[in-house]
Amino acid sequence: MRSLLSSFLSVFFALLFLACGTPSSEAPVAVMVLVPVEKANGRHVFEPQKKQLTTLSDISKLEGSVSTFIGGARMDENSPKIDTATSLEELKQAYFPKKGGSVRAQFIEKNGVLWPADFHSWAMTTAYWNLEQAFFYFQEVYGAKDTKELLNIPTYYWLDHIPEDEKESSKDNAFYHNFRLMAVLPFKDFQTIPMSINIGVMAHEYAHFVFDTRVHRADPSSPSHSRSDPHVVGTPRFIMDAINEGLADFHAYGVTRRIGQGNPNFLAWTLDEKEAKKRDFTDRSKCGAALEHVNIYTVGTLFAASFYQAAMERNMFDEMAQYLVNAYDSDVLGKPGIRQHYIHNNAHPQNITLESVANVFLAHIDDEELRVRTCNQMLDRLEFNREALTNCPVRSVRNRECQ
Numbered sequence: 001m002r003s004l005l006s007s008f009l010s011v012f013f014a015l016l017f018l019a020c021g022t023p024s025s026e027a028p029v030a031v032m033v034l035v036p037v038e039k040a041n042g043r044h045v046f047e048p049q050k051k052q053l054t055t056l057s058d059i060s061k062l063e064g065s066v067s068t069f070i071g072g073a074r075m076d077e078n079s080p081k082i083d084t085a086t087s088l089e090e091l092k093q094a095y096f097p098k099k100g101g102s103v104r105a106q107f108i109e110k111n112g113v114l115w116p117a118d119f120h121s122w123a124m125t126t127a128y129w130n131l132e133q134a135f136f137y138f139q140e141v142y143g144a145k146d147t148k149e150l151l152n153i154p155t156y157y158w159l160d161h162i163p164e165d166e167k168e169s170s171k172d173n174a175f176y177h178n179f180r181l182m183a184v185l186p187f188k189d190f191q192t193i194p195m196s197i198n199i200g201v202m203a204h205e206y207a208h209f210v211f212d213t214r215v216h217r218a219d220p221s222s223p224s225h226s227r228s229d230p231h232v233v234g235t236p237r238f239i240m241d242a243i244n245e246g247l248a249d250f251h252a253y254g255v256t257r258r259i260g261q262g263n264p265n266f267l268a269w270t271l272d273e274k275e276a277k278k279r280d281f282t283d284r285s286k287c288g289a290a291l292e293h294v295n296i297y298t299v300g301t302l303f304a305a306s307f308y309q310a311a312m313e314r315n316m317f318d319e320m321a322q323y324l325v326n327a328y329d330s331d332v333l334g335k336p337g338i339r340q341h342y343i344h345n346n347a348h349p350q351n352i353t354l355e356s357v358a359n360v361f362l363a364h365i366d367d368e369e370l371r372v373r374t375c376n377q378m379l380d381r382l383e384f385n386r387e388a389l390t391n392c393p394v395r396s397v398r399n400r401e402c403q
């Protein structure tokens, strides 16, 4: 009986494998993924398109040099063991009561192109392609710098996540965690498209990974990740997180732009229009005075708006992206990056202000006209004191667009 069953099963799986084609492990692999396509009315619709995955080593496991997918894991941010952990290893164990394992994507081969065979396979394959595009974008932004540090980030797919804050959703979300991992939570309520399929969202999370890598060396014990650090307006943690959020939106737009579907309002593909509007950094009326509730996103959006508007005025988006990433970590003498500024002043948190951080970025904008425009934008939108922006050229003035 047993051998009959096992031979039945092996025939069944052999058939299944045949039906699903034999996915080639050789990159590049031609696959169908869901991508945003702009229609005549200016709106984007997600459509299946043939794309190449160029960094995969095993397509069924979605395993490659950019990311490796892991399924079946549980992350518990409320585990009582977190506060008693004495090493990084113990801390990781406390966070992950279930470590999970390889995923299994299924494909059907048609004329040399792999079509994902079910919902999860579509979602995972598209998410991998999204991360690959984000990596390629940052590879260009890095220029001559080595991008090895941006490879091999695991993606916890359909993660069973117990958030620290009960108000936070354990569904319909995607995030970067400073354990150097990406997480995609189960989809439940969305009428639109899931986070992992939204290239803007995945690129936003990947941009957090880049920031964390450059600024904090992706070290979970960095003080800016400390759970005990109060997340209140004006603290270094608030300022760093605000900048991080604004820049993540800026670069996510850059990734959509790089695939020829630029849309600064990519959040509206997934969130409702009203939520997305709050983070719309192309809205020229977004200014500090209009803020009712200051949080890391509103402040971050004003930074993103300043960088974006100045870059657009000069038609220098790519250069701006490079200047900003150069400013994350700098070994140029006399020109500290955000990392150096943060480390140097960590013992004197009062030295880390929105203006001081703005000055670090301004110092890295080599094109003087672009620096003037960025200063003008910041003076307007963030209502900075002119004297506090020591790295602004003399001719910088308020645009007075924000009155």
Ligand SMILES: [Zn+2]
Binding pocket: 204, 205, 208, 245, 248
């Ligand atoms: Zn974010």
